[in-house]
Amino acid sequence: MRARRTDEPEAMFDLARRHVVRALLVIALVWRIGFAIAVAEPPKTDGSKPTDTDVIKSAEDAFGLSIGTESLGLYTEDSVRGFSPLIAGNARIDGLYFDRQGPIPNRLVNDRRIRVGLSALGFPWPAPTGIVDYWLRQATGNAALSSIFYRGPFDAWAINLDGHIPIAGGRAGLAAGLAYRDDEVRPGQTQRIAGYALISEWTPTSNMSVRVFWGRRDLTDAKTMPTVYSVGNSLPTRIDARYFGQAWAEGRSYSEHYGLLADAGIFANWSVKVGIFRSTSDVSRSYADLYLDAQADGTAQHVFVADPHHRAASTSGELHVSRVFSVAKLEQQISAGIRARDVRDTFGGSDEVDVGRAIIGRAEPLAPATFVFGPVTADHVNQWAGCFSDIIRWRDRAETTIGVQKTTYDRQIDDPVRGISRHPEAPWLYNASLALLPWPGLTVYAALTRGLEDSGVAPASSTNRGESLGASITYQHEAGIRFLPLSGVSLVAAAFEVRKPYFDFSDNGSFVEVGNERHKGIELSVIWKASKGLNVVAGALLMSPHVSIHAAESAQVGTAPIGQTGRVVQLSMDYHFAAHPGLSLDGTFTHLGAIPASQDNRLKVPPSATLDIGGRYEFNFGRFPATLRLQLLNATNTFTWYVVDTNGFQPLEPRRALAYLSLDM
Numbered sequence: 001m002r003a004r005r006t007d008e009p010e011a012m013f014d015l016a017r018r019h020v021v022r023a024l025l026v027i028a029l030v031w032r033i034g035f036a037i038a039v040a041e042p043p044k045t046d047g048s049k050p051t052d053t054d055v056i057k058s059a060e061d062a063f064g065l066s067i068g069t070e071s072l073g074l075y076t077e078d079s080v081r082g083f084s085p086l087i088a089g090n091a092r093i094d095g096l097y098f099d100r101q102g103p104i105p106n107r108l109v110n111d112r113r114i115r116v117g118l119s120a121l122g123f124p125w126p127a128p129t130g131i132v133d134y135w136l137r138q139a140t141g142n143a144a145l146s147s148i149f150y151r152g153p154f155d156a157w158a159i160n161l162d163g164h165i166p167i168a169g170g171r172a173g174l175a176a177g178l179a180y181r182d183d184e185v186r187p188g189q190t191q192r193i194a195g196y197a198l199i200s201e202w203t204p205t206s207n208m209s210v211r212v213f214w215g216r217r218d219l220t221d222a223k224t225m226p227t228v229y230s231v232g233n234s235l236p237t238r239i240d241a242r243y244f245g246q247a248w249a250e251g252r253s254y255s256e257h258y259g260l261l262a263d264a265g266i267f268a269n270w271s272v273k274v275g276i277f278r279s280t281s282d283v284s285r286s287y288a289d290l291y292l293d294a295q296a297d298g299t300a301q302h303v304f305v306a307d308p309h310h311r312a313a314s315t316s317g318e319l320h321v322s323r324v325f326s327v328a329k330l331e332q333q334i335s336a337g338i339r340a341r342d343v344r345d346t347f348g349g350s351d352e353v354d355v356g357r358a359i360i361g362r363a364e365p366l367a368p369a370t371f372v373f374g375p376v377t378a379d380h381v382n383q384w385a386g387c388f389s390d391i392i393r394w395r396d397r398a399e400t401t402i403g404v405q406k407t408t409y410d411r412q413i414d415d416p417v418r419g420i421s422r423h424p425e426a427p428w429l430y431n432a433s434l435a436l437l438p439w440p441g442l443t444v445y446a447a448l449t450r451g452l453e454d455s456g457v458a459p460a461s462s463t464n465r466g467e468s469l470g471a472s473i474t475y476q477h478e479a480g481i482r483f484l485p486l487s488g489v490s491l492v493a494a495a496f497e498v499r500k501p502y503f504d505f506s507d508n509g510s511f512v513e514v515g516n517e518r519h520k521g522i523e524l525s526v527i528w529k530a531s532k533g534l535n536v537v538a539g540a541l542l543m544s545p546h547v548s549i550h551a552a553e554s555a556q557v558g559t560a561p562i563g564q565t566g567r568v569v570q571l572s573m574d575y576h577f578a579a580h581p582g583l584s585l586d587g588t589f590t591h592l593g594a595i596p597a598s599q600d601n602r603l604k605v606p607p608s609a610t611l612d613i614g615g616r617y618e619f620n621f622g623r624f625p626a627t628l629r630l631q632l633l634n635a636t637n638t639f640t641w642y643v644v645d646t647n648g649f650q651p652l653e654p655r656r657a658l659a660y661l662s663l664d665m
């Protein structure tokens with residue numbers, strides 16, 4: 001059958017109508033919040049602002065922090081010690097287990113923190129490859145309204161509106177957020193993103209709170225950036241870092257998340273936390289634009305791959321009960337809980353069209369391709385875990401944690417050709433840690449974790465494109481220190497080893513488990529918050545990733561995993577001028593080591609470095625605080641390649657400028 005197009009007039013009208021209705025509802029709520037502020041007395045504040053995105057000033061370590069659109073740190077949601085915590089399924093909302101199926105709108109969360117090493121010790125049940133912890137936006141307190149207007153990069157523009165209003169004398173609150181971005185990632189690579197969020201919070205007593213939230217993110221008209229596949233041991237010919245794909249190859253998708261969180265203290269020293277979440281990712285149109293076997297003369301075989309409509313939906317959550325016992329300087333916290341998820345997904349059915357030879361980097365318009373989709377495969381995962389942990393704290397001296405999980409994992413694949421197959425597992429998982437404080441300002445710790453983590457999906461160039469790779473047993477061992485030698489100075493250092501199964505292409509072109517992957521390394525973080533307005537955040541990751549291949553697999557696979565660098569160094573600084581209150585300048589320098597790009601490790605992307613610079617000016621607009629922010633990203637216009645697949649590359653975004661103006665009321 002012909003690929004279904006959702007840009008027909010009726011479908012476009014229906015999509016626009018839904019966007020307008022959502023936007024009007026949120027705008028009406030934001031306007032109501034603004035009216036409440038206009039008739040109220042000026043609120044008393046502590047000087048903080050909802051739109052404050054100064055990640056350098058806010059960072060507690062160099063490992064990872066995102067506030068709004070700005071990020072800092074060695075690690076991101078997609079890369080922690082060389083692995084992706086999101087692909088592994090290690091997302092949390094306010095510390096509670098959450099099975100995320102698509103991007104979360106920024107209007108829903110205040111910040112995202114990477115929990116790894118010492119910052120993960122407070123979790124009763126940590127994860128081997130780190131945790132991405134989302135914290136919801138505030139819905140209580142004084143009425144507030146904030147807006148941000150963006151310009152750039154290139155011709156992009158955006159607007160964010162956020163607000164919350166107290167209800168029932170401050171015991172409850174309602175927050176709303178709306179965002180729209182007409183984006184341009186690279187010159188010519190455009191997309192449109194709309195985000196909506198609603199959060200309600202009720203605090204009937206001082207030790208009880210209930211929150212309900214909803215958030216949605218719509219991605220439309222998303223132009224598909226081509227991927228260039230080299231041949232042999234040479235990188236593709238250098239090209240302009242601009243869009244050279246087809247105007248009709250535009251993706252469309254949405255993700256939606258809603259849930260309930262409750263936290264209550266019951267009886268003496270007892271507490272209960274519960275989170276129930278629903279997460280959906282719906283991809284109505286997606287393409288892969290592939291330039292295969294790129295030659296030295298810049299020519300390649302041009303192939304398009306398209307997918308039919310795919311939808312993934314997950315219900316997940318966590319319930320745990322804790323009891324605290326205190327005797328003198330000793331405190332023991334015993335927790336027992338349940339985690340669960342039920343995921344239904346589809347994959348397969350894609351079709352490809354070969355349009356012949358083409359020159360990489362050259363935009364040559366082609367007629368829209370016609371695709372004939374095949375049947376899709378249904379994938380169902382059901383997982384439950386009973387959890388127990390025991391944390392003992394000897395005040396100012398030591399802390400120990402022991403955690404155990406018994407999980408049942410059942411995956412059922414309904415293939416229209418091969419029939420139904422099941423893949424059950426029921427492993428025991430565990431974690432343990434010990435932290436010692438031999439003297440004030442020094443913490444020494446060691447930890448180990450055994451987990452069951454997801455393994456991602458097969459890439460577009462594989463014969464099993466889009467297939468979920470299931471869950472695998474993973475391990476992590478680590479030890480480190482935190483040293484606070486002076487006021488405002490923090491040093492964190494850790495040595496770690498993470499072990500997971502390794503997936504790559506088999507001889508028949510499918511993406512499967514071919515061996516084991518081990519990442520051993522050292523991570524460093526230095527924070528210096530000087531009293532004269534200087535903030536410094538420095539971090540380094542020195543790692544030795546290694547792959548051992550099963551004897552039955554191809555001998556052409558090298559010992560280094562594809563796409564993993566062994567060296568990341570980042571230095572960030574901002575300076576606040578005492579003579580000009582509100583004015584600050586900042587910069588971030590990032591260095592990446594060489595990155596293997598081919599199975600045999602002979603092809604590597606050479607080391608690269610980028611520099612981002614910027615400044616912000618905080619001032620008062622009437623009685624309301626405002627901020628003007630300017631940034632120049634990749635200021636030196638460094639050219640390098642992203643490794644997005646085996647021998648598959650996309651160019652780094654070129655130098656780009658952006659600005660925003662925020663206003664808090």
